[in-house]
Every structure is written in structure tokens, then in C-alpha cells.
Amino acid sequence: MYFLLTISFLKFVGVTFAAPPNTLEHPSKNEVNPYDFPFVTRSEWKARMAKQTQPLKTPVPYVVIHHSYTPGACTTKVQCIKAMQNMQNFHMDDRDWWDIGYNYAVGGDGAAYEGRGWDILGAHALHFNSVSIGICIIGDWRSELPPKQQLETAKALIAAGVKLGRISSEYKLVGHRQVRDTECPGDALYNEIKKWDHYSDHPTCTGDLLTMPEISDKVKDVILGNSTYDD
Numbered sequence: 001m002y003f004l005l006t007i008s009f010l011k012f013v014g015v016t017f018a019a020p021p022n023t024l025e026h027p028s029k030n031e032v033n034p035y036d037f038p039f040v041t042r043s044e045w046k047a048r049m050a051k052q053t054q055p056l057k058t059p060v061p062y063v064v065i066h067h068s069y070t071p072g073a074c075t076t077k078v079q080c081i082k083a084m085q086n087m088q089n090f091h092m093d094d095r096d097w098w099d100i101g102y103n104y105a106v107g108g109d110g111a112a113y114e115g116r117g118w119d120i121l122g123a124h125a126l127h128f129n130s131v132s133i134g135i136c137i138i139g140d141w142r143s144e145l146p147p148k149q150q151l152e153t154a155k156a157l158i159a160a161g162v163k164l165g166r167i168s169s170e171y172k173l174v175g176h177r178q179v180r181d182t183e184c185p186g187d188a189l190y191n192e193i194k195k196w197d198h199y200s201d202h203p204t205c206t207g208d209l210l211t212m213p214e215i216s217d218k219v220k221d222v223i224l225g226n227s228t229y230d231d
């Protein structure tokens, strides 16, 4: 009762609870799913702590869709948790990144899995990380389509990002292959997302990034080979 009164009071004085907690350093035992779709927090999938983080400037103007390729599709929470752990280990240990690269992933169990979250810069689309949220649709979607529920949750996650003010309401949706030389997110999934709201056929390749106002001069210098991200 006291707890509810406290919440009411905080709401009354203008404190809101719109943002889902980043459970990275402070896992809570009483997490409440703030979304209208199944959601698995970092602490629930037992994420390792990020080595470092950098803030992402939001709302971002782009959403980038990926497939994992490997690990392949997962259909249960247990399998999807394993996939998240495998991706995080691969990104942190083999690629030497700070954390799992994606901001979020969506499993074949229909749940969204918290990656870096809305407010942390991702490592999923090289030159495009600072202007986008990266969502990985777990599985290899070169010739097969993900289950309907997996796609519906991905769409609901994007809608939640817009509602929370982390994704621009005017956002553009692109496949990873449009900003980097890669087959990701697989032909079948790519053809699917072309039908989604907000899909944009621009950019078509890394070269197009040089003409985009959203892309910083520093990034353009890296694309042109005049600089590197280690500078």
C-alpha cells in the first residue's frame, strides 16, 4: 500500500516510469514488464556486464533490422536465452566489443530480449550505429521467414521505442545490407521488412551514407578512409 502511494505521489510530482530500467548494473528481483509483449531483461538472460558503454543520442532516426545467421532460430525461452548468451560471448570475446552488439533481439518464442537497450550506442551496423537502434531477429532468414509472432513482436518493440521517445516518430526502417556490404538480414527477411511501415529504400549502400545529413563528418571521414574509429 505504501509502495502504491509512493508511486502515485511520484507520478503526481511529475516523475514517470516510462523508461524500462537498464538492469545492467542493478538487476532487480521484482522487475515489471513495461511492454505489451513478452520481454526478457538482461538479468533474466544472465547477461554479462558490459565492459564499457557510450550513450546513444535519441530519438534515433533509423531502425536497422538484422538476422543472427548463427545462432539459428530458437523456439523456446531456454533456447533463446542460450542464443543471447552465445551472441554476447562471441561479440565480447571474439570480436572484442564492449557487450552484445544489438540494442535488442527478438526470439522465435515471440519475446523481445534486451541487448544494449534504448540508451546505449550499439555495435551492429558499423557507420550507422550512432543514428540507429539495431534489432536482431534471431535465426537464419536467407530462405525462410521467421514465425509470425517473432515478426509481430519486432514491430511492437519498434512501436514501443517510438512511444518512449527513443525512436523518432518519423523513423526509417532499413535492412543491415543497406548500410554495409553484408547479406544480413537474409533475403527472405529483407523482402518481408520491405513491406513494413516506415521501410526506406535509401540508403542503398555505404556510399550513400556520404550524402546523408544524419551521418557525422567524422564517420564520413572513416568511410572515405581518411580516419579510423580508433583515433
Ligand SMILES: [Zn+2]
Pocket: 065, 066, 067, 124, 176, 182, 184, 185
Ligand atoms: Zn546484421
